[in-house]
Amino acid sequence: MTRSGSAKKRKILDAGIAIALDGTVLLSLSQAIHETDRASLMKLALAEPGDIFVGVALDEAEAAQARRWLDDAGIEVAARLNGQRRPRQSAHAERRNPT
Secondary structure: OOOOOOHHHHHHHOOEEEEEEOOOEOOOOHEEEOOOOOOOOOOHHHHHOOOOOOOOOOHHHHHHHHHHHHHHHHHHHHHHHHHHHHHHHHHHHHOOOOO
8 A cells, every 4th residue: 555545566676876865866776676566676776885865756636736836936035145145246346346
């Protein structure tokens, strides 16, 4: 059973690479060995020297909400950065064009 309560065959996604919000770039081992057995993939992942990310795809509603939150967060980051830059830009403009 999935979270929505319906029985559904789950699959290993075909995405070859993912980028996490912390900047980590993740390689899909299923692409390298064309393995679809979860136990085999986990065994292979545990044998690798790097960190492991285990995740699931979000349903459409969750993904839409996550995209809205990420968009809002991006707008907030841009506003903060622009607010920090404004004094530097103003000082630079005054040096170039003294009144």
